[in-house]
Amino acid sequence: MLPKPIASENLRIAPKIRETFFKYFDEGMSSASARNYHELLLENSQEVEDSKLAMALVLANAQSNPTERQIRHLYDIWRSTNFGGRDELSVLNVLQKKSIQYMESGMAKIAIRENPLIVVILTPIRKDKWCLCFRKNVMTRGNNTNNFVESSIRIFKDIVLQRCKAFNMCALVDFIVNVFESYHKRHILLFANNRSTKNNFLYMKFCGKIQNMNVEKINEYMYSVSSNAEQSLIYTVDIDLAMSDCPYGSSGKFCKHLCAVQEKCGIVFKNAQLLTTNDKKTLVKLSLGYDVSEDFFENMDASSKECDQK
Incomplete structure (x- = not known):
């Protein structure tokens, strides 16, 4: 017979907890941060607040508190569903589905070209103000260097990707459409509200x-x-x-x-x-x-x- 703690950690994850972790991942959490956040919620929940034994039982139960291996498996499922696998065909299939979703919602327009794989992303802000192609005889207004280009790369690495390597092309597109666009929206509002002095x-x-x-x-x-x-x-x-x-x-x-x-x-x-x-x-x-x-x-x-x- 297995001890109760060992038996509890071999239980299957409850469907409700499974969906909860998928929501954590949708909000940008990694498997490690999702695990820590979920355990913190369990420790502060009303059910285990008055009983140390109840807290030990809940934390040991894999149905409500999945193990590290189970969480990693959930993360792999979520990542494969949202970003595709590591092969090019899987990435293209997910990209095509996402491009339709983004166009229908008005979040972005995505053009995909194969062999070699090239993805062009046009978000609402960049479309209106910053996507002027074939510029000729336009005044620089004092912007004579590539400082804006270098600054954009730094923002993309530090803010959007947080100095982490994207899983694949689908993940990179997702970061640009959501995180990068949201960053520019917030900073335009800060500028309009005179927060930049x-x-x-x-x-x-x-x-x-x-x-x-x-x-x-x-x-x-x-x-x-x-x-x-x-x-x-x-x-x-x-x-x-x-x-x-x-x-x-x-x-x-x-x-x-x-x-x-x-x-x-x-x-x-x-x-x-x-x-x-x-x-x-x-x-x-x-x-x-x-x-x-x-x-x-x-x-x-x-x-x-x-x-x-x-």
């Missing part, structure tokens, strides 16, 4: 340098702005292109000369660091997919509402 401080720094600048209107689209350091040095600002011919703003980057025109003439440039009410509303719609009320983003000072509109 770096741009505000930069704009205030520009405002501190424009007091002695002279701004004169040349024509409907052009303004002349004197240099802050040397009054005889004149720069031209094109309000249609939102750029200056100074070394700092010649590539379309927002500079102190644009700031002088904006502050002294009331012209709001599209590349200014400060977000207008319409900018914030657009960013929220880009992130959430629907419009929100402008009242939430308007200035509390009624006298400044007019200056906040483009």
Whole structure:
């Protein structure tokens, strides 16, 4: 006869507990973290709270508390179902099913090409703003290096994959559609809600340098702005292109000369660091997919509402 603890750990997992662990895995838990989390829930459950013996029996019972080997087996089943096996045919079958599901739900569009296997993923945010192909003669707005590319790779490794290797192509697609997209949505909302203050401080720094600048209107689209350091040095600002011919703003980057025109003439440039009410509303719609009320983003000072509109 086997001792009761050994006999209990050989019991089959209850169907309800089986589905519970599948939910853990859907939420991104590994087999080890799911096991620890489940045991913590069992220890704090009302049924075993008042009895040390009851806790020992529950933790020893594989029906309610699966063993490490059983949990690993459940994880293998879940992974095979959601991401396919390790062979290419299994991966393609799951990818094709997921592409249909993502398209129907509007989460992403996925194009799959075989031999060699290439997967192109187009999520709603990247489709609207960041998937401009064949760019020619477009101003860089000061982004002259590959810093954004390098930053995106770092975010993908640290935030999305958490420095872990994806199981296969299906798992990688799942990470991009869910985790990567969710990351961008949250950060766009943070930017729209003024949680990122770096741009505000930069704009205030520009405002501190424009007091002695002279701004004169040349024509409907052009303004002349004197240099802050040397009054005889004149720069031209094109309000249609939102750029200056100074070394700092010649590539379309927002500079102190644009700031002088904006502050002294009331012209709001599209590349200014400060977000207008319409900018914030657009960013929220880009992130959430629907419009929100402008009242939430308007200035509390009624006298400044007019200056906040483009």
